[in-house]
Amino acid sequence: MEFLPQIAFLIIVATASFFLYKRITQIRKNIFLGKPAGRTDNTYERWKTMLLVAFGQQKMFKRIVPAFLHLLIYTGFLVINLEVLEFVIDGLxxxxxIFAPYLGDFYTVLINIFEFLSVAVLFSCFAFLIRRNVMKVKRFSGEEMRKWPTLDANLILVIEIILMFxxxxxxATDxxxxxxxxxxxxxxxxxxSSFLIPLFEGMSVxxxxxxxxxxxWFHIIGILGFAIYVTYSKHLHIAMAFPNTWYSNLEQKGKIENMPVVTNEVKMMLGMPTEGVNEPPAEIARFxxxxxxxxxxxxxxNAYSCTECGRCTSQCPANMTGKKLSPRKIMMATRDRAEEVGASLAKGGKGLEDGKSLLGDFIIKEEINACTSCNACVEACPINIDPLSIILEMRRYVSMEESAAPxxxxxxFQNIETSFSPWKFAPTDRFNWAQDLKKES
Structure with missing residues (x-):
């Protein structure tokens, strides 16, 4: 019976680790449903971006109040988890x-720092609950935020409050x-914690x-349960923000990548040198x-990293004018579809052959057609998520595969092909408007 607590602790940690590993493995498989992407260039810039944007919270401070509250929770999460190391050693x-006799007075200082951060996390969580449910900040609402997303956001705050208490x-009882x-x-x-001591005075040892x-036990089990729950929640960004920012698109925000196979075809038609000219053209499964x-x-x-904070949607000019487009919904829908396909494949189901598709069943044409390609959503995202790249790929499909563009x-498109500009006049007449300027001068 002497070792029963340690055995119980080991079983709990092993069980949680198993479920966590299983879930992480499934998420990885879901992510790699996508095609390869070359994002390993310029490693110095990528490490710098990750340190500034993910670790340093650089883009959060465009909105100072939520940034400060988030910083308290973020710092508390990083530092308080150091105490979990002692929990684990004590449990095993x-x-x-176990560290108290070795650290002496410094141990007291450390625990007081942990308690200060615990109170800071409590303050921030209560503030966020008020912002969401009393003040009803607009960016936390929307069609995509009904039911589970709103419950998830509130639930995670309540869990954090309980763990800090x-x-x-x-x-206090210690x-x-x-x-x-x-x-x-x-x-x-x-x-x-001394302020809670009066609640327990008079109790027997x-x-x-x-x-x-x-x-x-409640705290350590709560931490392990929280770790598993996070993988099903928008709070997966706690971990995903770091690789997501490392693999950011480092190109200028206004640059739209061309399709290499189409670029080569155009170059061949114009008699220009092409990439891989000696190689046979690859068969394109889908544009x-x-x-x-x-x-x-x-x-x-990107979709799995989405925090559902709504900054992208609140900055979207199309959404501001009442259009259906919500960049946040684009990311949530992409994640939901990846989850659905991944879960189906894991059970030996139909996967991608289930009669559904991301475009049509999860995202409609009205949404992607409303996008102005302004990159406001990309600029607003605190962890460099890029909804525009998904929108552009779906637009390409609609235009090139379905010929169903508005x-x-x-x-x-026809004017660009024949006149090299969006307007229907001959290229030779393009600068006729300047003739009047010459007359005036």
Whole structure:
């Protein structure tokens, strides 16, 4: 019976690790439903981008209030998790606050820092709950945010609040037990948890130990459960933000990549040198994207990294004028489709052959046609997600595979093909407007 807690702890950690590994493996398979993407160039710039944008929260501070609140939670998440190391060692070794005797007074300072951050996280979580549910900040609403996305956002905040209270409860009861049980090391005074001590004064030592142990187990199980839950939640960005920013598109925001096979065809028609001229032309399975397998794996990774914060949609000029387009919904729909296909394939189902597709069943033409290609959504995203690249690929499919672009677009395409401009007049007449300027001068 002496080693029963350690055995129970080991079983819980092993079980959580198994489910976490299984889920991460499935997400990886879902992401690699997409086509290859060459994003390994300029490694220095990529590391710099990741450190500034993901680790440094650079783009968050365009909105100072949510940025400050997010910084408190982010810092708390990084630092408080250092205490989890002690939890794990204590759980495996059957010890209690194993670092306390070695660190002495510095241990007290560390725990007080952890408690300060716990209170900061509590403050931020309550503030975010008020912003979402009382102030009803507009960017947190929208058709795509009904039911589960809104519940998910609130649920994660509540879970974080409960976990922080568990830490403070554990420390408060621990302080009362010290001196009454030799197993509990002397750690000095913990400032913030001391305010909870009056709630537990008068309890017997056995009751205090039960509450302290319950809070300890609740916190570590909560952390492990939270880690698994996050992989099904928008809060997956906690981990995905780092690779997502590393694989960012480093080109200028206004640059739209051409399709290499189409570029080569045009160059051949114009008698210009082409890439791979000695190679036979590759057979193109599909122009543009109809389903997730037509996108690049970076596009799908973007979808899994989406924080659903709504900054992209709030900055979208098409959305501002009442159009159906919501860049956030584009990313959520892409993730949902990848999840659906991946889950089907994992069960031996039809996968991509289920009669559905990303374009049509998850995203409609009215949405992608409303896009102005302005890159406002890309610029607004705090972790460099690129909804525009997905929209452009679906537009290419509609125009080149279905020949179903809007009539006004077809007229523009024809003018570009024949007159080399969107307007229907001869190239020789292009500068006629300047003649009047010469007369005036």
């Amino acid at each position: 070794a059957g010890t209690h606050r 568990a830490i403070l409860t554990m420390n 302080s009362l037990i010290q001196g009454q049980d030799d197993h509990y090391a002397q750690t000095g005074t913990f400032f913030f 056995s009751t205090l130990i039960f509450v302290e142990r319950f809070a300890w 543009g994207a109809k389903d997730v397998n037509d996108l690049s794996w970076v596009n799908i990774m 009539a006004s677009w077809n007229g523009m």
